[in-house]
Amino acid sequence: MKKIEAIIRKSKFDQVKEALHNVEVNFFSYWDVTGVGNEKEGHVYRGISYSTSEIQRRYLSIIVNDDFVKLTIDAILKSAATDSVGDGKIFVLPVDEAYRIRTGEKGSNSLN
Amino acid sequence: MESTALFTANNVWMMICTALVFFMHLGFSFLEIGLTRQKNAVNILFKNFFVISAGILLYCLGGFNLMYPGFEEGSLGILKFAGFGIAPPEGGMTAEYASGGYTWWTDFLFQAMFAATAATIVSGAVAERIKLKGFMLFSVIYVGLIYPIIGSWKWGGGFLDSWGFYDFAGSTLVHSVGGWAALMAIYMLGARIGKFGKNGIANAIPGHNIPLASAGVLILWLGWFGFNGGSVLSADPELTSLTLVTTCLAAAAGGVSAAIFSNLMYKNFDLTMFMNGVLGGLVGITAGADQMSPTDAILIGLVAGILIVLAVSFIDKLKLDDPVGAVAVHLVCGIWGTLAVGIFGAMAGFDQFIIQLAGVGIVGAFSVISATLILFIVKKTTGLRVEAEEEIKGLDLSEHAMDAYADFRLNEH
Numbered sequence: 001m002k003k004i005e006a007i008i009r010k011s012k013f014d015q016v017k018e019a020l021h022n023v024e025v026n027f028f029s030y031w032d033v034t035g036v037g038n039e040k041e042g043h044v045y046r047g048i049s050y051s052t053s054e055i056q057r058r059y060l061s062i063i064v065n066d067d068f069v070k071l072t073i074d075a076i077l078k079s080a081a082t083d084s085v086g087d088g089k090i091f092v093l094p095v096d097e098a099y100r101i102r103t104g105e106k107g108s109n110s111l112n
Numbered sequence: 113m114e115s116t117a118l119f120t121a122n123n124v125w126m127m128i129c130t131a132l133v134f135f136m137h138l139g140f141s142f143l144e145i146g147l148t149r150q151k152n153a154v155n156i157l158f159k160n161f162f163v164i165s166a167g168i169l170l171y172c173l174g175g176f177n178l179m180y181p182g183f184e185e186g187s188l189g190i191l192k193f194a195g196f197g198i199a200p201p202e203g204g205m206t207a208e209y210a211s212g213g214y215t216w217w218t219d220f221l222f223q224a225m226f227a228a229t230a231a232t233i234v235s236g237a238v239a240e241r242i243k244l245k246g247f248m249l250f251s252v253i254y255v256g257l258i259y260p261i262i263g264s265w266k267w268g269g270g271f272l273d274s275w276g277f278y279d280f281a282g283s284t285l286v287h288s289v290g291g292w293a294a295l296m297a298i299y300m301l302g303a304r305i306g307k308f309g310k311n312g313i314a315n316a317i318p319g320h321n322i323p324l325a326s327a328g329v330l331i332l333w334l335g336w337f338g339f340n341g342g343s344v345l346s347a348d349p350e351l352t353s354l355t356l357v358t359t360c361l362a363a364a365a366g367g368v369s370a371a372i373f374s375n376l377m378y379k380n381f382d383l384t385m386f387m388n389g390v391l392g393g394l395v396g397i398t399a400g401a402d403q404m405s406p407t408d409a410i411l412i413g414l415v416a417g418i419l420i421v422l423a424v425s426f427i428d429k430l431k432l433d434d435p436v437g438a439v440a441v442h443l444v445c446g447i448w449g450t451l452a453v454g455i456f457g458a459m460a461g462f463d464q465f466i467i468q469l470a471g472v473g474i475v476g477a478f479s480v481i482s483a484t485l486i487l488f489i490v491k492k493t494t495g496l497r498v499e500a501e502e503e504i505k506g507l508d509l510s511e512h513a514m515d516a517y518a519d520f521r522l523n524e525h
Contacts, residue, residue, distance in 0.1 A: 043316070043318075044316075044378050044379070044380040044382060045316035045317075045318045045382070045384070046316065046382060046384050046385065046424055046437070047374065047377065047378050047382070047385075047421070047424060047425045047428070048314050048315065048316040048428070049316075049378075050315065050316040
């Protein structure tokens with residue numbers, strides 16, 4: 001089992017979600033995050049220029065069985081790309097165990 | 113019978129105007145909240161509630177009788193007090209009173225709505241750092257004493273009136289009076305933490321709700337139909353309709369010129385400048401709304417819009433911190449509008465200009481001196497400014513232990 005974390009553009013979320021559904025990854029969590037990076041956006045307020053380095057992105061957390069890892073990563077790579085700087089990152093982490101709270105079953109079956 | 117009908121129509125119009133001026137307090141509240149940070153929204157609303165409530169009570173207690181003490185015709189009155197409380201004079205509810213324009217009760221309430229405005233102007237400028245008790249003490253003295261005394265010089269029939277000074281609806285008597293106090297208050301308070309960097313360069317502290325601020329400005333524009341329209345003091349068909357036309361033209365011209373001029377200067381279309389420009393145009397036309405032709409009104413508005421943009425950046429250069437642009441809108445355009453009576457319209461002329469200038473100067477001097485004195489008293493008693501820690505935490509928490517948006521918080525700055 002692996003945990004795949006992806007930081008993607010908010011505007012790409014619907015496409016990524018659909019791509020994941022297409023490879024039968026139907027369950028995952030996400031949340032909106034603010035980050036800091038090289039990207040700066042110029043603002044002007046009442047004649048005073050200022051720039052903000054706050055970057056808004058969406059953070060996906062997907063737990064999959066090993067045989068789904070490549071499918072998932074490929075789906076995200078393909079659907080989240082715009083070829084411009086700032087498309088995001090994917091991280092892959094090992095997961096020791098997973099449990100389904102209702103039944104108590106564990107392992108790969110708990111992910112379905 | 114016909115005169116009763118006319119009297120009733122006049123009075124109804126004046127009560128509608130009274131309600132519109134009351135509505136302006138919502139406009140001020142929205143504008144001030146929108147252009148400041150969310151951590152101070154409850155505090156700003158509290159101040160606005162206090163100002164309108166205390167304003168009406170103080171006006172009842174003695175303000176009205178201080179502002180309209182009944183100076184003798186043509187006298188050079190400076191100070192007179194007709195006693196505490198309000199009680200209509202004989203015939204005050206008939207067409208005998210005020211040439212049948214309104215009843216004495218309407219007169220009182222219409223004027224009471226104006227009174228609180230002067231302190232509300234200050235409220236926006238001092239936002240996010242003034243101590244609540246200090247602001248309340250300041251407002252009580254300024255609205256209870258200073259505003260009515262100055263008002264009596266012109267509208268109460270005092271010396272400015274006898275000299276021929278003209279201020280139709282209060283570019284000077286309301287807006288500059290508030291604007292001067294705002295200027296002195298932000299000078300004595302100092303800037304908000306973070307407004308000026310170590311090198312002295314002004315930083316932007318963006319307001320947290322621009323849509324709310326724009327609602328406030330449009331409400332103020334609507335309220336001005338009553339502010340200026342009611343200052344005709346009857347429903348005179350020609351004067352009221354002319355006044356609304358000049359008022360709207362000046363507002364529109366002020367907004368457009370501020371938007372374009374700020375775009376030329378800063379290369380962006382700044383909505384807050386558009387909004388301040390609209391208000392600048394409204395304040396500018398207020399002194400002569402019944403004296404101007406449509407072209408005059410547009411010119412007054414255009415100049416007001418440019419003045420707004422210049423004044424906002426000039427105030428930053430002076431290291432003064434005015435979060436909502438109150439000084440630019442109410443003081444600078446208040447002065448402009450008052451002088452404009454001597455430049456444009458039916459009363460234009462050199463002599464009139466000099467009288468307008470004298471009025472601006474005398475009211476300015478008295479406002480500055482009295483505001484400084486009151487602020488000094490406030491500083492020595494309740495204290496003027498909150499502690500740095502309280503300011504950073506936000507006045508909503510430190511002064512009220514409340515949240516404006518309890519479960520809706522995007523960021524904490």
